[in-house]
Amino acid sequence: MQDREKQFIQTLKRGNATYGVGDDGVVLGDYVIATDAFFEGIHFKREWGSLEILIEKCFLVNLSDIYAMNAIPKYLLLTLCVPKDIKDVKYLAKIFSAMALKYGLKIIGGDTIVGEKLHFSLTLLGQKGKKGLYRCGIKPNDYLAYLNPKSILNHSKKQVFGKNVLHLKRALLFGIYPKDSRFAMPLLYPKMILALNVIARAGMDISDGIFIELSRLAKINKIGFTFLLKKSNWFYSPEEYQMLYAFSPYKLSKAKRLANQYRHQLVVFARAKRGSYKLVKKNWHR
Incomplete structure (x- = not known):
């Protein structure tokens, strides 16, 4: 069953009363x-x-x-x-x-x-900025990647990508709220993001989990994905507020070097392809 937020937004769009919805x-x-x-x-x-x-x-x-x-x-x-x-x-x-x-x-x-x-x-x-970054523009063979802090200076044990599934469940079930975690206090690195934005083909922040965000990118760009990593918590983790990027094959090495300069790892997990993408489970908060 389609989630209610999606139904609401699609109905608004069909009513010709929207502008720019989707980014x-x-x-x-x-x-x-x-x-x-x-x-x-x-x-x-x-x-x-x-x-x-x-x-x-x-x-x-x-x-x-x-x-x-x-x-x-x-x-x-x-x-x-x-x-x-x-x-x-x-x-x-x-x-x-x-x-x-x-x-x-x-x-x-x-x-x-x-x-x-x-x-x-x-x-x-x-x-x-001079160059906007949008969710559209992904082409077949582009690489999909997310950012993950890798330095102890960035509190990597608490801020590591993919832990929010566990943090969310513990908060809901037991009221445990790890105050120095990404779930409670995501660290943002605007200088890094703005630098990467310039060379990215497309991008968005990860709020509902990569598995949900990919469905949005797939629909806008009319593409599917070939996964390069085994799906685990990183795929489903919500409220990460790290960037999900698409890079052309020619820009990927430069993007990795830029992320490394800011003590982050650019984790490449998929390639875009012609086709479609099907959600594997319901959105975690619907």
């Missing part, structure tokens, strides 16, 4: 615009971590979308639902202000309401 964000004039929501009870539980940790993850998730399209984050719209049990709204405001300053953003508006649970949505505007 991590949309280009409007000189800006890339992207938005993401964090809902208590759906995306997080408050007992998982402090408000600082939960709010910073929301910032990082949105920043990842902007960087994925080769843009520099500049401005922020904030929509916030403050639960009735949070009395110190000044403290909450200070957290959002601190995060905006930390990541070079100016809050330019939004909306605030009072409700039963904590919800916050960020809409980011980023200054677009």
Whole structure:
């Protein structure tokens, strides 16, 4: 059965009421615009971590979308639902202000309401680069690869790619939230991403897991994939917020050297081919 998010988006598109839907964000004039929501009870539980940790993850998730399209984050719209049990709204405001300053953003508006649970949505505007990066443009024989930190300086034991399946299950079942893991606090490396974006054929950030993201790339580009690695947790792991790239065979060596300069490994796992791609399981949060 098709997931409801997919049904909703496809119906919107058929109604001819959309523009630019399908990438991590949309280009409007000189800006890339992207938005993401964090809902208590759906995306997080408050007992998982402090408000600082939960709010910073929301910032990082949105920043990842902007960087994925080769843009520099500049401005922020904030929509916030403050639960009735949070009395110190000044403290909450200070957290959002601190995060905006930390990541070079100016809050330019939004909306605030009072409700039963904590919800916050960020809409980011980023200054677009000379070359945009989109999900389309993949050709047969292009290589598919993801980024994986490999240095102990990058907390590789906690930040290694593919562990979020385990972290998510433990958080849902036992309330265990490893605060220094990629699941709780993904590390972003914008200089590396922006450098790789220039030579990539296509790209996107990994939010739902590679197995889901490939279905999106396959449909847009009308391609299938030949897998070069055995499927394991790296294939299904959600909320990684690392980049999933497609490189031409002529650019792959340069891409690997660039990733290595930033203490990352570019893990090549598939090649594009003519054909189609079939999902192997349902999306983890549908």
